[in-house]
Amino acid sequence: MTSEVTGGRYRMSVAYDGSGYSGWQVQPGRITVQGELERVLAELTSEAPRVHCSGRTDTGVHARDQVTHFDLVRGHEPRRLIHGCNALLRDDIRVMRLRRCPAHFDARRSATGKEYRYFLWNGPILPPHLRHQRTHVRRPLDAAAMSEAAALLVGRHDFAAFAANPHQERGGTVRSLWDLDVRRKGHEIVIVAGGEGFLYKMVRSLAGFLIRVGAGELAVPDTVSILASRQRTARVPTAPPQGLFLWKVRYAKRSP
């Protein structure tokens, strides 16, 4: 691969089907998204860049637009890097965009917000082409009730009741949730969650909670008491990973 004079920082957008990966983060003996990206970048550049993402995804979780950054000592032409990565990667990970960026850009720290989408199939039979990308809920769900409950969660709150490990969250458990919309179209229900930041497994916990509301196991007013409890209990289950997509990461306009 042709080298230019100077290296520097690169910003790379990645899409992946998480079905075949033990999540984002490198782990010994596991196939991970970060591990695959670092492996092919090492092969292409003869360097060993560490690839940093906007936020880790768990086993089985997908990304439509995961933003990452990495540094190289020698310069490489972005178009060649894209083609090289996509030629070496399995077809369930794709580098969608790649460009040089200023050294102060940080995929995680520079992010000003994120959007996740959680996709449910709420019909008797899950169509085979959607099997890795939908959580199948057979019981008919009341999307209007889910939508009402979701609206009560929007805003700046202590979301400890919707975190997997609230006591391990370094920055505390208060977060701003900008949007939490529930949209039904036929058998498909999409939960759109936008916010400045999310706690560990927060979107899957919100989805698990909303599914219980839709099924009538929890009532809309329970939302308020559960949120106020600031305690994670079995009332809020964690929905399965395969319905979840990291959809979009936002950066300030000035950001590269």
Place this chain on the structure above:
Amino acid sequence: MTSEVTGGRYRMSVAYDGSGYSGWQVQPGRITVQGELERVLAELTSEAPRVHCSGRTDTGVHARDQVTHFDLVRGHEPRRLIHGCNALLRDDIRVMRLRRCPAHFDARRSATGKEYRYFLWNGPILPPHLRHQRTHVRRPLDAAAMSEAAALLVGRHDFAAFAANPHQERGGTVRSLWDLDVRRKGHEIVIVAGGEGFLYKMVRSLAGFLIRVGAGELAVPDTVSILASRQRTARVPTAPPQGLFLWKVRYAKRSP
């Protein structure tokens, strides 16, 4: 499984992701859709029904709504058969509907028409979640030219130039093509083909031809001369299987 007094014929709609199968038809030593359906029905009924389809699909080709029929000596409750099949099948085949039908219904012979859809991804990078369900064409295609060429093929014609083995078609090579539409939405191009019947690999041949028109390798007026030639030549390539879906099978209204 509970037996009722009398058996009879059953009509079954099946959806499948063809990626993992050597096509529809049972073949020794291969995993096929028909083979899997017959295996699970045998397990559920202790009979060995042959499952007949509306039209065989090749290796890697998908079905959204493949219609089939089979006969059982003893009666079985359709809902139990659906659940039983879907519990035993891998998740890339799903029985979507199943009901009793009159003995004169034949999934292939009773069909009055079929719709296939061929999906192309015409952008630089194929998103990973679509990898098994789209044919990736990187060169920008002119969908308007494809649409013009397609319109010239609609009607009752000798489609020998678009058949894989024109001399092996038992009923000759004349067919009525009702619709051949090319629709673009962003990077996605869908070719919708509806007709009374299709020759072997005819839809993939039409798609292969239209891709060449879209790429400017063939001109719109070539359509007329290729059709009139009634000769299959290398000018018409067969497009890959993974973009093709058997979308819908039509039966007369009176049909069960």
